[in-house]
Amino acid sequence: MAAESFEEDASSSVAAKEDELVISDSAQHPANLICELCRKFYNWGWVTGTGGGTSIRHGDHIFIAPSGVQKEMMQPRDIFVMDFHTRNYLRRPPSLKPSACTPLFLAAYDQGAGCCIHTHSQWAVLVTLLVERDLGKDACFEIECIEQIKGVPKGKGKQGNLGYYDRLRIPIIENTAHEEDLKDTLEGAIKKYPDAYAVLVRRHGIYIWGDNVVKAKTLCESLDYIFQLAVEMRKQKLLWAKPQTTWGKFQAWFESTTTTLPSGYHTQLYP
């Protein structure tokens, strides 16, 4: 066999092997799922104009979408595959670059996530602006007593979801000119809020992760619902949560104890 044709054969068999990482009849294969999810996310306004994206970890393989492409038009062959341990690419589609969100996705996988979703949802962006205007740059988004909060997990290593009376807190970090430069502040926010499965990025969007695809997707839906509601609540001058002053904390504690007190006692003390 001529040397040239041997090299051609070898490189086409490498390409075929790499394709096996993303080509599958199963709708549940990560490469198929990323494309399917991004089509839904586009329809929900989460990955408009090439922004946003989704990544899935399956065993030792991390599946990542390409950069700067219409996320709703992606095909499984466009997907990059990285080894979780070495962080080397096992598959790089020619003439495409991996998503600029990759370092942020990896930060979520270092937390034990199985899926990470990045959206440019307008509700998420608006919430970051309202928090900055009304509570300052260092504040996080806080809300309580909304049924959909029950769709949010309590935190890493904790069983179950938040309850109706629990306060949901989502940290907010400042945007940077380049997506990859968000990594350090995102990791800082995760350290400061170890229960958070999501970090808002001011004037940009949100990163959300979960143990698996279903958990990440349903959390993304719950949070987007809550953000939209929060924006509408603010228009109606409704509070997201009770003020956390010492007095506010005392009142909250007192209210939680009034059921055991004689009727009228509460109103006599605090008319």
Ligand SMILES: CSC[C@@H](O)[C@@H](O)C(=O)COP(=O)(O)O
């Ligand atoms: C509209 S461009 C948005 C990008 O700069 C970025 O914020 C983003 O979310 C997507 O990055 P990408 O590299 O295309 O996966």
Ligand SMILES: [Zn+2]
């Ligand atoms: Zn983005």
